[in-house]
Amino acid sequence: MSSSINHESICLPITFVNELSKSKDLPETLDLISHWLPQIIDADRASVCLHNGQEDTLEVYALYGNKAIEANTILQINNTMVGRVFQSKTLEINNNLKESQDFDCKILHGGGLNSCMDVPLQKSGACFGTLNLGSLRENAYQTQHAVLLECIANWLANYLHAQMEITEQKKRAETDPLTKASNRRCLTIVGNELLSKWQSDKQPFAMIMMDIDNFKQFNDRYGHNVGDLVLVTFSKVINQVIRTYDHFFRVGGDEFVILVSGNVDVAGKLAERIRLEVAGMTVQYDIHSLHITISCGVTTAQLKDDNLESIYNRADQALYLSKKNGRDRTTIN
Structure with missing residues (x-):
């Protein structure tokens, strides 16, 4: 026409x-x-x-x-x-x-x-x-x-x-302004979409929860500007490691989440790769070379899960065990 x-x-x-x-x-x-x-x-x-x-x-x-x-x-x-x-x-x-x-x-x-x-x-x-x-x-x-x-x-x-x-x-409303990672609001939206696909089609997905070990010490010793630099540098490393179809979120402070397309084995291997990449990176501040480590908790969607919170809580429990057992490690729950 x-x-x-x-x-x-x-x-x-x-x-x-x-x-x-x-x-x-x-x-x-x-x-x-x-x-x-x-x-x-x-x-x-x-x-x-x-x-x-x-x-x-x-x-x-x-x-x-x-x-x-x-x-x-x-x-x-x-x-x-x-x-x-x-x-x-x-x-x-x-x-x-x-x-x-x-x-x-x-x-x-x-x-x-x-x-x-x-x-x-x-x-x-x-x-x-x-x-x-x-x-x-x-x-x-x-x-x-x-x-x-x-x-x-x-x-x-x-x-x-x-x-x-x-x-x-919409992008600004769903993005953390410091790290440019998606925020907690976006985690809820994307997580519920993935949960719905899991419930209807059994498309597997997993959650990696991470935080930076002893992060408070960076803020206390060097100031919040250095703490922000650590968060930004850490986030850049994550974006370089994850796949284009995984989702990266900052949920608060030094706590981050990745939603992974795939089963718990895929997520566990990704978490370990991230942990090792972070352990090998250096944050330069003035004359200081700062090294950081992270702890990770991993879980996957299960048949009993009827809401995103249950998956989030299970990943949080796994993260707690990583920190309890000495930090700088990954725990699968």
């Missing part, structure tokens, strides 16, 4: 507008946009790029059709057509990708595309991303297509920006 256009109005598919109004979050909205754009303006590829917080890069957040540049690809702003559109806040058409010197255009042409069109997404004069179309045909995009895509981008920009703000607020 294509949209009709004249100088005073455009016509969009009703289904697109209705689906957009019902989208639950930013990823779903971006996927909807990339899915519908080729049906509104003839294209073999559609994507949405957003500024990802890095000063000189954009990220492909949603993609439909030709995969010459995959979703989640990071694109440099310099030496790319999409980056130039982002910086200049001006729509561009390239109807002969074969001759282009732009890095992204070269990749698109290598993937079989011959034309592309990029338009900025702007809110209050600031560009936060782009809409991107590509075609297998040469000379695919003309002035009328540019007018239509620009109108769609201007219409979508307010909606997208609002959803990005909501996403960012």
